[in-house]
Amino acid sequence: MKLIYFLDYRFVQTPCGAIWTETSFDAAFWESYLEVFDHVTVVGRVMDVESAKPGWMRVDGPRVNLCAVPSSGGPLQSLRCRRVIRSVLAEPGAVMLRTPSPLATFAYRELKRSNRPYAVEVVGDASATLAPGVMRARGLFRWLFTRAQREQCANAAAAKYVASILQTSYPAGRTSREVVCSDVRLEAAWLRDEARVFSAPARRLVSVATFSQSYKGLSILIDAISICHWQGVPVTLTLVGDGRLRPELEAQVERLGLGESITFRGALPWGQRLIDELDRADLFVLPSLVEALPRALIEAMARALPCVATSVGAVPELLEEKHIATPGDTARLASRILTLVQDPAALNVASKRNLEVAGGYALPVLRPRWTAFYRGFANLLERVKVPCALPGAVEI
Known part of the structure; x- marks a missing residue:
């Protein structure tokens, strides 16, 4: 048939x-x-x-x-x-x-x-x-x-x-x-063998999304990074993806003076190059205004990344409430990021838990x-x- x-x-x-x-x-x-x-x-x-x-x-x-x-x-x-x-x-x-x-x-x-x-x-x-x-x-x-x-x-x-x-x-x-x-x-290559070990605060953030739709919330994430800097926590952010909104997002970064802290990596094919990019980061952030079951979040969890995300779709089934922010709430998103990146013990717990949860989504x-x-x-x-x-x- x-x-x-x-x-x-x-x-x-x-x-x-x-x-x-x-x-x-x-x-x-x-x-x-x-x-x-x-x-x-x-x-x-x-x-x-x-x-x-x-x-x-x-x-x-x-x-x-x-x-x-x-x-x-x-x-x-x-x-x-x-x-x-x-x-x-x-x-x-x-x-x-x-x-x-x-x-x-x-x-x-x-x-x-x-x-x-x-x-x-x-x-x-x-x-x-x-x-x-x-x-x-x-x-x-x-x-x-x-x-x-x-x-x-x-x-x-x-x-x-x-x-x-x-x-x-x-x-x-x-x-x-x-x-x-x-x-x-x-696939097997996506699942990291063991959780990460943090002995110092996290500084390298990453987000993976299309730049073609505003509901991915990337402008909100950029504003949240600016708040982190105002609070004296100089995190960096790598944005993986591309699309029609990229010039607008790049202009926002320059306007906020974050050109040295936010990198636009471009779109990466699904596979080893994306895995390598996730492995270079300390924390994954999903700032979306709407999702169902966010694949990018699960893939980050499979690499044992601690994660912060908005309460969209099935996210509450994946992450603990203390790592979830209200969609569209820039201050709350920044607060969730700041709380987690400055606590190595919490980062270790989140890394282990996320890897275990992601195992349930293995092929x-x-x-x-x-x-x-x-x-x-x-x-x-x-x-x-x-x-x-x-x-x-x-x-x-």
């Missing part, structure tokens, strides 16, 4: 037709799906480039192909997007939506019209992402997008959530197969659960002879 997977992510394509990714969803990502399904067709957005850059990872292969939808918005592009979706859904196979996303919403409309069973992988919260102060979105748009995500989950034949808070906010139907299971892929632990979910969904479709009619869809 083939899997048709809707993923609102922008891949890149070189002239030879090869599909690449800068960060996520490379060929290794699809291996767990291919343990159950014969082939995976990824429906996503594609941008043409002249050549692949060093560090980019190949996506397609003998059993994985990509069906491209337009990579930019607008009414005409939306119409073309719907045509592509209708075409790919005309083929037999299992269907899975990674939600929330516009692509998932477009695909759901077609699935609802044909009463075709599908599964969802719930990786975020539409309501939180589009909340005032997080993204510039009209209230009606937020309501519609949240309603769409709830309806997609309520009518799914199977639902996998990356965090229990998402299961509560977007419940599946009473007859759906459900599982709460992270999609973080921590050998999670992969059997993913496979069981995919196999259960495939077996369900075999029993109902997909594609077939389901009971009437639920209106939310």
Whole structure:
């Protein structure tokens, strides 16, 4: 059985037709799906480039192909997007939506019209992402997008959530197969052998995030670093990532006189270079205004880094309350950082605890659960002879 997977992510394509990714969803990502399904067709957005850059990872292969939808918005592009979706859904196979996303919403409309069973992988919260102060979105748009995500989950034949808070906010139907299971892929190389040992205060901070969305809270973190300096604690910060907001963030750093203390490292491919950057740091900070299950935080914990984060998504399931700040509260974030970096004993405790928690997200632990979910969904479709009619869809 083939899997048709809707993923609102922008891949890149070189002239030879090869599909690449800068960060996520490379060929290794699809291996767990291919343990159950014969082939995976990824429906996503594609941008043409002249050549692949060093560090980019190949996506397609003998059993994985990509069906491209337009990579930019607008009414005409939306119409073309719907045509592509209708075409790919005309083929037999299992269907899975990674939600929330516009692509998932477009695909759901077609699935609802044909009463075709599908599964969802719930990786975020539409309501939180589009909340005032997080993204510039009209209230009606937020309501519609949240309603769409709830309806997609309520009518799914199977639902996998990356965090229990998402299961509560977007419940599946009473007859759906459900599982709460992270999609973080921590290979053996990511897990440090032992906790760190601190005998002096920490000074080197690091944060990993895209610079394309203001809800990552990087401007708040920069202001918090400024407060630390005012308090006489000269911490440094390395920012790993890139995106359209980088010039704005660099200007903020210069305006605050932090040019010697904050380094913009640029985007790093997932793997050894990122591990090395984390290992050079003493403390990881996640200042986001919204997250579901923050992969960057778990990866930092796997390197036995003490961490400070905001109380978004599943963060309270990962860190102790004393290391968590209110989203958007610069003073509170600075206070949490100052308290931890100046206490070597607390740093040692946090390092050991974080490494232990991260062990629960190791690939050998999670992969059997993913496979069981995919196999259960495939077996369900075999029993109902997909594609077939389901009971009437639920209106939310």
